[in-house]
Amino acid sequence: MPPDASSPTLNEKAPAVLARGLRRNFGEFVAVDGIDFEIERGECFGFLGPNGAGKTTTMRMIYRASPVDGGQLEVLGLDAASGDFDRQIKAQMGVVAQEDNLDTETTVRENLRVFCRFYGMSTAEANRRCDELLEFAGLVEKSDQRVQALSGGMKRRLMIARGLISRPRNVILDEPSTGLDPRARQNVWDGLARLREDNVTLVLTTHYMDEAERLCDRIAIMDQGRIVACDTPTGLIARCSAPQVIELSLRRGPLPDHARPFLERAQRVEHLRDRVLLYVESPEALVGDLTKNLPDHPAMVRRASLEDVFLELTGRGLED
Numbered sequence: 001m002p003p004d005a006s007s008p009t010l011n012e013k014a015p016a017v018l019a020r021g022l023r024r025n026f027g028e029f030v031a032v033d034g035i036d037f038e039i040e041r042g043e044c045f046g047f048l049g050p051n052g053a054g055k056t057t058t059m060r061m062i063y064r065a066s067p068v069d070g071g072q073l074e075v076l077g078l079d080a081a082s083g084d085f086d087r088q089i090k091a092q093m094g095v096v097a098q099e100d101n102l103d104t105e106t107t108v109r110e111n112l113r114v115f116c117r118f119y120g121m122s123t124a125e126a127n128r129r130c131d132e133l134l135e136f137a138g139l140v141e142k143s144d145q146r147v148q149a150l151s152g153g154m155k156r157r158l159m160i161a162r163g164l165i166s167r168p169r170n171v172i173l174d175e176p177s178t179g180l181d182p183r184a185r186q187n188v189w190d191g192l193a194r195l196r197e198d199n200v201t202l203v204l205t206t207h208y209m210d211e212a213e214r215l216c217d218r219i220a221i222m223d224q225g226r227i228v229a230c231d232t233p234t235g236l237i238a239r240c241s242a243p244q245v246i247e248l249s250l251r252r253g254p255l256p257d258h259a260r261p262f263l264e265r266a267q268r269v270e271h272l273r274d275r276v277l278l279y280v281e282s283p284e285a286l287v288g289d290l291t292k293n294l295p296d297h298p299a300m301v302r303r304a305s306l307e308d309v310f311l312e313l314t315g316r317g318l319e320d
């Protein structure tokens with residue numbers, strides 16, 4: 001039966017998602033370890049974290065592809081454990097899962113049309129909606145091609161378009177731009193920015209800090225099943241121990257002993273595999289001294305980023 005988007009029982013004022021002590025175990029392994037968060041309507045909220053942090057599992061609980069093992073989860077004001085949940089929530093929520101589950105044997109348009117029919121649209125309505133979404137996804141010229149002939153970026157855009165068929169006011173996207181080249185990623189970001197302008201609630205996961213910083217109003221940084229910080233991008237970056245970072249390259253080998261007094265002038269130092277990060281209030285004098293005294297270790301200055309926040313909170317880089 002097609003979902004009924006006009007269900008009167010949903011509370012329009014309730015947060016898009018409310019989680020308290022949310023938990024998911026796989027046997028003995030705790031994938032999501034009692035997390036709390038609240039996502040407002042119209043907000044773009046991102047879960048940022050490394051592989052295995054528990055982001056996808058959290059998303060799957062929200063769109064009901066995974067059971068909840070503990071705590072409370074409300075989506076659009078409905079308790080995830082309630083019997084009404086599935087039909088009502090699925091009507092209100094567009095889901096773009098991580099795995100590509102397009103029908104590769106049929107055309108781009110047909111992939112959309114099948115879902116239009118599922119939502120009970122007439123042929124004329126379905127055609128109109130397909131045209132709108134092909135335009136939105138920049139796939140008009142590909143509409144009659146089989147999906148197997150699309151690039152990875154085009155497939156991703158088609159999956160996003162498919163998630164929008166019912167004009168959901170809440171859209172969940174699991175890693176919307178993973179594996180895309182910079183141009184394809186930019187296209188996806190532009191599409192998501194348009195949804196944001198229309199006040200659609202966006203909930204996404206990513207391990208790209210630039211994506212999180214660029215798109216999200218608020219970000220929950222996840223690590224090992226926990227939320228280690230949740231704030232606006234600027235609020236998170238302001239938590240860094242210093243606003244500027246000097247990166248010293250280790251490409252030509254480790255730092256010599258006489259580097260130590262320079263490192264001691266930084267507020268905080270992080271040693272990574274290929275570089276050393278020095279967190280400072282103002283970099284000018286120290287960079288000058290480093291360049292003069294450590295010519296084999298080029299220094300680059302940048303502003304503190306979400307990656308630095310992650311490093312400071314967890315002791316590891318996002319890519320680890």
Ligand SMILES: Nc1ncnc2c1ncn2[C@@H]1O[C@H](COP(=O)(O)OP(=O)(O)OP(=O)(O)O)[C@@H](O)[C@H]1O
Binds near residue numbers: 057207
């Ligand atoms: N069905 C499953 N059975 C057993 N363990 C699982 C299952 N699904 C996920 N896990 C484990 O739960 C942990 C969290 O996985 P999850 O996919 O939520 O992480 P993630 O943050 O989304 O990572 P990624 O960025 O790689 O998608 C991982 O250690 C994963 O191996």
